[in-house]
Amino acid sequence: MKEILKQAYDYGKEFVDDGNLVNYIPALANVDKSKVGIAVYDNKGNLYEVGDTDIQFSIMSIAKISLYAVLLENYELDYIREYIGVKGSSKAYNSIVDLEESEGKLPINPFINAGALMTSYFILKKFNGN
Incomplete structure (x- = not known):
């Protein structure tokens, strides 16, 4: 699982500079686009993480x-x-x-x-x- 998440993370990081942040929603206007993280719990309760998973953000x-x-x-x-x-x-x-x-x-x-x-x-x- 960790390797799959790492591959997804590495792929996603290639696109962090693409697109623009919206400026009409304050919670999104000033976020750091370079912060990317993935966290997944499996059906046994095991947590798998990669990247900036300790950064809070608005979903x-x-x-x-x-x-x-x-x-x-x-x-x-x-x-x-x-x-x-x-x-x-x-x-x-x-x-x-x-x-x-x-x-x-x-x-x-x-x-x-x-x-x-x-x-x-x-x-x-x-x-x-x-």
Whole structure:
């Protein structure tokens, strides 16, 4: 596992200078792009780390992936798809255009804000706010 993480880390480090940090979100505007780390727990509770894993950072929208994974573990996909689509979108994550244009006014996927809100609702419903 450590070697796989090291390979992923080395590959990812090649791209730290690509792209730009957003300047309209203070938590992201001043981060050090050179700080990269990967930490993974396996199913036996073993922790594997490589890179700058002791640096705190804001996860923002990447949390949507973890939330959707929790949703998938607790609900049937057919049920979820009644409320949240799985189509791609060329719009921004906070755009409501796809929502307004979609059949049934459903969020087009769990990674736009409307889809993440629905995901959060079902998790809250499942765990009664705990």
